[in-house]
Amino acid sequence: MNVSIIIVSYNTCELLRNCLTSVREKTCGVDYEIFVVDNASNDGSCEMLEREFPDVRLVRNRENRGFAKANNQAILMAQGEYVLLLNSDTVLENNAIGVMHEFMRAHPRAAVCGPLLLNADGTVQQSIDTHVTALSILRKSIVGTTGIGHRFFQSAYHPRSFDYFKRFQLADGWLTGAVLMIRRAVFPEVGLLDEAYHFYNEDADWGLAVSRSQWQTWFIPEAVVTHFLGGSRKTQSEEQEISFKVQYFRQNRYFFWKNLGTVQYGAFRLAAFCVCAMNLLRRAIMTAVSSSEKRLSAIFKMRLGWKLFLASLEHGGDKGFGNRQ
Structure with missing residues (x-):
């Protein structure tokens, strides 16, 4: 064969x-x-x-x-x-x-x-x-x-x-x-x-x-x-989309934790925290000033930003991702 x-x-x-x-x-x-x-x-x-x-x-x-x-x-x-x-x-x-x-x-x-x-x-x-x-x-x-x-x-x-x-x-x-x-x-x-x-x-x-x-x-x-990039992913609910993106973020963090050593892992965590914090602040401002027609979309993006910010505070080995090798 x-x-x-x-x-x-x-x-x-x-x-x-x-x-x-x-x-x-x-x-x-x-x-x-x-x-x-x-x-x-x-x-x-x-x-x-x-x-x-x-x-x-x-x-x-x-x-x-x-x-x-x-x-x-x-x-x-x-x-x-x-x-x-x-x-x-x-x-x-x-x-x-x-x-x-x-x-x-x-x-x-x-x-x-x-x-x-x-x-x-x-x-x-x-x-x-x-x-x-x-x-x-x-x-x-x-x-x-x-x-x-x-x-x-x-x-x-x-x-x-x-x-x-x-x-x-x-x-x-x-x-x-x-x-x-x-x-x-x-x-x-x-x-x-x-x-x-x-x-x-x-x-x-x-x-x-x-x-x-x-x-x-x-x-x-x-x-x-x-x-057909992304074709294997079906349309998801808001909760599923948030869960997907948070899981993807955690897997990026796990990759660093497993493969790239303390210095680069620390650099990733710092960069991730800063980016997520800035993104959350931006989403909060946009939600506050959004029109009624765009309010639901803005709230969803702010919820996603909050979940990602919380994930940025976690350690790489958390959430069942195993032990560093």
């Missing part, structure tokens, strides 16, 4: 159908198996799979176990020499799996490679980034909160600032987990995905572990995949 394709799905029936159809239609020259790990979907995803893709190995979870745990389930069952982690909100535009498989076979020190990702409109999507530091998280906090300094602070791997999408490249960084082809032999050395991450950041965390080993990370622009 050449490649074990693993797709984690949660209520993404139509996206999943399109993804699997593209795998079936575009992939050639590769012997592969497909696992779909369903995280307790209630939209008919499992029934669709059994009806339209009977060759797919379906793993049904009774609860949403998150991205990392669900992928690890199938990785432990995989028989392929290589494992392809594939988001359900992706569509292959060419024989991307065949291209990456051929590259991995020709480069025995490659632990992982990823394709060129496109947005739905055909523009290039950032799929590689430098490893996270206190400075980079501060950059993202400033840009994300105030909107200023975008070009000054942008990543060296941003499509506007670097032509990485034009050529094969040995990456000094990590690849997004939307599409990753991984040599299965590296897992005993590097480890599986950290299951403390329910969603997001597990790719950056695992990519950092690869870079600290003797293995290599490669970007393969000849393999092309469209990624």
Whole structure:
């Protein structure tokens, strides 16, 4: 078996159908198996799979176990020499799996490679980034909160600032987990995905572990995949949206606490506190002066700001995120 394709799905029936159809239609020259790990979907995803893709190995979870745990389930069952982690909100535009498989076979020190990702409109999507530091998280906090300094602070791997999408490249960084082809032999050395991450950041965390080993990370622009960014996230209630963003903030903090040492973790906590405090103050002022038509939206944003501010006061090991390694 050449490649074990693993797709984690949660209520993404139509996206999943399109993804699997593209795998079936575009992939050639590769012997592969497909696992779909369903995280307790209630939209008919499992029934669709059994009806339209009977060759797919379906793993049904009774609860949403998150991205990392669900992928690890199938990785432990995989028989392929290589494992392809594939988001359900992706569509292959060419024989991307065949291209990456051929590259991995020709480069025995490659632990992982990823394709060129496109947005739905055909523009290039950032799929590689430098490893996270206190400075980079501060950059993202400033840009994300105030909107200023975008070009000054942008990543060296941003499509506007670097032509990485034009050529094969040995990456000094990590690849997004939307599409990753991984040599299965590296897992005993590097480890599986950290299951403390329910969603997001597990790719950056695992990519950092690869870079600290003797293995290599490669970007393969000849393999092309469209990624409908965020398509696997459904519309949420206000409470769910607040919970999601607070959880994401905590996972960023956990990443620093686990990986980057006391100084950088302290710098992150200080930056996070300052940004969250400034954001809360801004939201409070906007709520006070908002018109009646915009009052509900302003109150929601202030509630979110308050929750994030409280989260900024927590320690990295709190909330069930395990112990520093």
